[in-house]
Amino acid sequence: MTDRVTIADAAVRALRQRAFDEAIGLLEPEFAANGGDCVLARLLGMAYFGSGDADKARPLLQKAVESGQRNGETCLCLSLSCENPADAISAAFMGLSAEPANADLHARALQSMAVFPFEARSSLLDRWTECFASDTSRSSAINRLAELLGDHTHRVAILRLAARQMVEAGWTEDAVRAFHHSCEPLGSATFDPSLLRDKFAALSDDYDEDFWSGETARQFCGFIEESISFSPDWAALDAGCGTGLVGEWLAPRVTRLDGIDLSADMLSQARTKGIYETLAEGDITGEMEKPGRRASYHLVVCNWCLFYIPDLSDFFRAASAALMPGGRLVLSVYPCLDDSDVMRKEAEAEFTHSRRYLRALAKENGLEEERVEIRLLCAHPGFYAVFVKPAS
Numbered sequence: 358m359t360d361r362v363t364i365a366d367a368a369v370r371a372l373r374q375r376a377f378d379e380a381i382g383l384l385e386p387e388f389a390a391n392g393g394d395c396v397l398a399r400l401l402g403m404a405y406f407g408s409g410d411a412d413k414a415r416p417l418l419q420k421a422v423e424s425g426q427r428n429g430e431t432c433l434c435l436s437l438s439c440e441n442p443a444d445a446i447s448a449a450f451m452g453l454s455a456e457p458a459n460a461d462l463h464a465r466a467l468q469s470m471a472v473f474p475f476e477a478r479s480s481l482l483d484r485w486t487e488c489f490a491s492d493t494s495r496s497s498a499i500n501r502l503a504e505l506l507g508d509h510t511h512r513v514a515i516l517r518l519a520a521r522q523m524v525e526a527g528w529t530e531d532a533v534r535a536f537h538h539s540c541e542p543l544g545s546a547t548f549d550p551s552l553l554r555d556k557f558a559a560l561s562d563d564y565d566e567d568f569w570s571g572e573t574a575r576q577f578c579g580f581i582e583e584s585i586s587f588s589p590d591w592a593a594l595d596a597g598c599g600t601g602l603v604g605e606w607l608a609p610r611v612t613r614l615d616g617i618d619l620s621a622d623m624l625s626q627a628r629t630k631g632i633y634e635t636l637a638e639g640d641i642t643g644e645m646e647k648p649g650r651r652a653s654y655h656l657v658v659c660n661w662c663l664f665y666i667p668d669l670s671d672f673f674r675a676a677s678a679a680l681m682p683g684g685r686l687v688l689s690v691y692p693c694l695d696d697s698d699v700m701r702k703e704a705e706a707e708f709t710h711s712r713r714y715l716r717a718l719a720k721e722n723g724l725e726e727e728r729v730e731i732r733l734l735c736a737h738p739g740f741y742a743v744f745v746k747p748a749s
């Protein structure tokens with residue numbers, strides 16, 4: 358008995374020092390002599406797991422867990438050594454139930470999300486939220502999660518999923534915080550919008566059938582409907598109109614609808630709908646500033662397009678110029694916190710903008726804020742805003 362205790366203590370010390378081969382050397386002969394011992398099974402399983410031998414670790418950890426050795430660490434190692442996702446998920450949840458307040462364990466379970474199907478990842482995040490995000494502490498819980506995730510491979514995916522679940526749960530400010538942590542500082546990133554021509558040439562044929570295209574346009578139209586009282590004599594401009602998903606909803610509510618987009622292929626889809634009076638191919642800023650559009654519109658809308666443009670100063674100047682007094686600009690952007698004006702959403706250059714930044718540009722260009730809200734934009738949180746050009 359004394360030998361077993363001494364060996365187990367020495368093995369625990371070796372495991373702490375990540376000396377896995379040493380722990381295996383100590384434990385194997387003792388386990389061979391005491392095959393039914395669940396403490397030895399757990400330690401040997403952990404040692405094999407640490408040494409990278411999941412096949413040897415799995416039955417030992419399984420035996421330990423089945424005999425009641427259900428601490429978080431053991432269950433997490435068992436989860437990570439399982440081949441079958443269903444077994445991996447149930448072991449992970451067993452660990453989180455055993456130690457619900459162990460933030461590090463939660464973060465590590467989340468980091469292993471590649472082995473879990475989508476629903477299981479969502480449940481892991483729900484579990485984390487239940488344990489750490491009370492109404493008063495959600496923002497610090499999100500900061501902590503971001504800190505624990507460090508630069509882990511799944512950092513962005515976990516924070517984005519958390520952000521999406523939080524918008525859906527109505528915790529919109531927290532959703533923006535989680536999304537902010539998933540983005541990078543702008544640095545010297547710039548983007549040439551002409552690169553989008555190829556991207557949208559490839560997407561245009563099936564664009565309207567894509568779930569997120571339809572859903573994102575639907576969200577935006579819902580926001581306009583709640584924000585604006587239309588008058589049938591209005592002229593409206595759809596900036597970055599794409600195939601005209603928003604235009605289809607707008608057209609029956611106004612007397613004239615124009616569209617601008619830089620993608621000839623998206624525009625040719627829009628043209629087939631017969632809802633636009635004019636469709637111009639070009640950059641939204643340059644097109645909106647053309648003298649013929651000056652003070653011409655009661656409404657300028659721009660949905661799910663500005664995330665391609667890091668610096669929105671020219672856009673705001675041009676949109677304000679195109680509005681007539683009393684006219685409104687309605688837009689959607691991916692969000693970041695006010696600590697930054699603009700952040701980078703993706704390596705391939707998509708951008709997010711803060712409320713402070715949008716408000717400052719609106720003010721500089723003589724527009725007043727009427728409404729800014731957080732809603733789902735594609736699968737992320739988004740800022741939806743209405744700015745009005747005061748009637749002079």
Ligand SMILES: C[S@@+](CC[C@H](N)C(=O)[O-])C[C@H]1O[C@@H](n2cnc3c(N)ncnc32)[C@H](O)[C@@H]1O
Nearest residue numbers: 550597598599602618619620623640641660662
């Ligand atoms: C994701 S789609 C959204 C289309 C549409 N607004 C909707 O809600 O369905 C983005 C569109 O913006 C256009 N776009 C992006 N940057 C642009 C720019 N600087 N000038 C004109 N169009 C632009 C793209 O060509 C693409 O058609």
